[in-house]
Amino acid sequence: MKEAEKIKILQDQVKRLSALPFYEKRFRAGGIKPEDIRSLKDFQNIPLMDTKDLQQDLEEYPPLGSLFHPDTVRVTLSPGPKGLMPVYHTRQDVEEVNSELATMYRACGVGPEDIAAITFGYHLFIAGITIHGGFETLGCKTIPLGPGESQRTAEILNRFKVTVLASNPSFALKLAQEGVNSIRLLFAGGEPFSSVEGYKEKLRQAFGPIGLIDSYGLGQSTPVARECKEERGLHVADNLIYLEVVEPETGKVLPAGERGEVVFTHLRRQGSPLLRFRTGDLSVMEHIDCPCGRKATLTKGVLGRTDEMHKVKGVKLYPSQIDHLLRPLPDYTPGKYRVMISPKPGGGDHFLLSIEGKNPGSAETEKLTERMKEILLIRPDKVEFMAKLPEGPKVKDERYK
Template sequence: MENTSWIPTIQEQVKRISESSFYRKRFQSMGLKPGDIRSPEDFQKIPLMDTKDLQKDLEENPPHGSLFHPETVRMTLSPGPKGLMPIYHTRQDVDEVNRELAAMYRACGVGPDDIAAITFGYHLFIAGITIHGGLEALGCKTIPLGPGESQRTAEILNRFRVTVLASNPSFALKLAQEGVPNLRILFAGGEPFSSVEGYKDKLRQAFGKIGLIDSYGLGQSTPVARECKEERGLHVADNLLYLEIVEPETGRILPDGERGEVVITHLRRQGSPLFRFRTGDLSVLEHFDCSCGRKATLTRGVLGRTDEMHKVKGVKLYPSQIDHILRALPEYAPGKYRVSLSTKAGGGDRFRLIVEGKDPGPPAKEKIIQRMKETLLIRPDTLEFVEKLPEGPRVVEERY
């Protein structure tokens, strides 16, 4: 049975956000009143929105846009289609996020006795300051380190016996090489992590026994999902938002276990509320009982972007998913690959994958092809390695 306890909350939210001209116009144009949403099916009929809609609102209502809330206490910025876009947070929004993050950190075994440090940036963007608020709300002693070079960061972590670190995983790996023996939990974010095969193993080898927690957030909304200490996937931050997975081309809701685009709806947010917002991120949603009490989980993390979908051999190919798979190769530089699509002599698609870097040899290549077959449902006809990829687009279409 699907849980429908979120429906009254959604009705209230429709009422609340209709005060902005953006949603008032949207809901009026579809003839929607709060009481019309009585079931998940009613909710699913409401059209999706995306960043372009937010951009348009901003241009029509300069400089703040109509999603500005008069009780805003924090403004962060997020890259948009035409430059940085403002995101508003009221006191209530900040408190709700702090509570949800504190609950998530607690589910990872973090407590007031921990000393935490954050190496995400604190300027402009949402990450550093938001994570900081959650850790403080839990009672952690929290150091706002910000980004810096690894030697100095490691010195500070060691001097104050920091036990919890929030950082992107590639920087954490550098810190492990410097030696940071007191660390017991890493909150990773900002880069593909648990979705990259072997990445967690690599960090565990470098750090020894340590909790490795992946997280997913957006410039418009952080957190969206986060692992608990069981590390069985990223639990949805369901006290803050309702999350759906839709087929990117049609917007149709997909059943549990199917790969699709993440769509989020804020339950109570006052500043910059999102309502059935397309994130452009691909993931898989499943429901199970975790010992931490959460159910809705993005079991495989974020798998790529929907931006450039191509149909190859009858299957939808999202090139950025290839990047996630290639990141398992030690010498791979993120983004340095090319997909070449052409027509075979006898008809049908020919799919070549070209990667910049040293050829890792047949067993490693076979493993990549196998992984692609499993996760993308198609395999390249050839996988080639070149010393240097010429400048050009990620996907080269030569099909006529």
Template sequence: MLDRLNAQLARLQTHPFYEGRLPSRVDSAEEFAERVPLMSRAELVAQMTRPGYGAFAPQVPPVRIHLTPMGASLVPILHSAADLRAIEAACGQHLDACGIGPGDVCMVTFGYHLFVAGLFYQSQMEARGVACIPHGPGETERAAGIARRCGVTVLAGNPSHALKLIEAGCPVPRVFFAGGEAFTGNEALYQRVRNAMPGTLLIDSFSLSECLPVARTFPGGTGVHVFDELLYAEVVDPDSGRPVAPGERGELVLTHLQKELQPLVRYRTGDLTVLRHTEPLFGRTVALPRVVFGRADSMVKIKGVKVYPSELRTVLLGVDGLSGAYRLVVSRSLNGSDHLRLQIEGAATPAAIDALAARFKRQTLINADVIEAVAKLEGSELVIDQRSTA
């Protein structure tokens, strides 16, 4: 990996955005993190909204331009012919690992309009000789009929929509590529899909429009493994920007290793995850065992632990009777320590409350002193911190 990083650093020495910002080489991952500055999404947006794409003006003609929403802007994401071939080669190795190739028929039910996944899956399948049906989302009955008529063996789409397709008579695929919503991180949804597709190889994935692809389930693995020929992945403390220890929660930071157009170096994704190094799995040794589970948004320190409010969404996934709305109320107990109340909207059984308490502890590493189900949460605050007024 160090050789790949140094090759990219050497290539970018004269790049208009990075010139003067990067060392020509580093001798360790620690030195890379110490000497190479983090890059924010705001910096990317600022350049790509300038005439000619600013410092990211393409040095070779792009052959594909995706537009992706970032705040109030639609930001162009540029790919050269070499960029697309590198993506197809990396995904091709994954398709090989899944036993997908000529003779398979893939139906893509992801969107194609300002959503990169549809064309992304279509192009990688076609590059590997797989017949592809670019159907897009919706029109469930028609899609199921087409799948039956054309003998679909591979399905790519939103898990909730895939369940509707199976109910409508779509043949159970040999391989299902899930995306667009939490999958392995949503135990209830994952189990529903597993029950509907009992013999299917289920693939979870994580990608960003600006870093495509990032990671995917490989057969026999846990979570998703990073495409490390394309990207170098780090996890940093969102507050300090310093790398965290392996297995600790933090913000995912990505560096392109081959990207010709719009290369990103130590790019802050804003996504919370955990990174672990594993034994080689189809050549992959870097895993995100829980994929991503929140955003590095406004952090609050409770009982000495950093808690990111958005990470709690995954705690509530799949619990019957809950709307998904929640709030953290932090106050002081009589002895001066932090007291944490988790409010959830809806009705939950005592068993569900106990399960939520265990999930909360597993996710945040602290205990919720009280979990309170309320009929309606008023207001939009995720955190009410009463400690300063106590």
């Protein structure tokens, strides 16, 4: 999309949204007039929002909130600070999402001849029903499996020779172990996938050389980004949203290629429209030339959450990224690690990484710390392996006692 076209769409949406009490109040407080938004730079003056703001709106305008649209035909729920919050979808919203998903699935090589099955949940949340709409729009024969026991699911997949599966990667792995053999494309989501070292290789070992498509979506908006068959990162769903990456502490928009918090704006959405919404998810956006034609891409997938950030040796460290790097270790159980940060006697920080599991040997450990240096820009001072990690938090910071 050309920049002028993008600005025009954003201007129109900002104008529409300024009629809603939620946004009217925010614009007034920030001294923002919709007609002042003439460039992407001006757009950055609009204050960021998050789930706490949505919660507050629900309390001020009970029970539906001011982002309810009278043409709503679907209501899904999304976890919020005080419980589940409604997300409204009008018919136009549903059709736009269906069409964007169908376009993205087509770019992965899916066609009407495919038989697709979905193991995501269909109740309450956005995932199952939304993905289903995309496959149906494309003309696939679509089976709403929902989550279930792996043996029965495998039987159904094999019986109907399902070719396309949408599932959590961990459940897909179980299905491969149950002997599912007709799948040629997996649409994975709901868990970290392409950002986890070695995860795709593990699935290809189990299924054979199938297409593995990672995706990223939220309870408030799905899809946000998805891979195409080139598997070069997650392309932003830019027919639906405008995506920015900001520095979590300051909210300043970061240049392409820098790691920061994903912030998105709905371009045309009518129900629960969000404007510069903070996701709390960390990623890197780059503009690439993909043969499929998409450019804006989250090249490294979703790397972790902003609310777990610790500054160590002057570098921002997000512990869940460590988890992703540890996954290729043969004896590692996800989440079984601890970061201990303590002051060094001569000044500076000491970073100890403890991992539950067998020691893979010094060469493997060295390889791991090299990868950490490369990806996290920081190397632990010491890595230790232990049979059982004591109970406690993932990160212990003893610097400020």
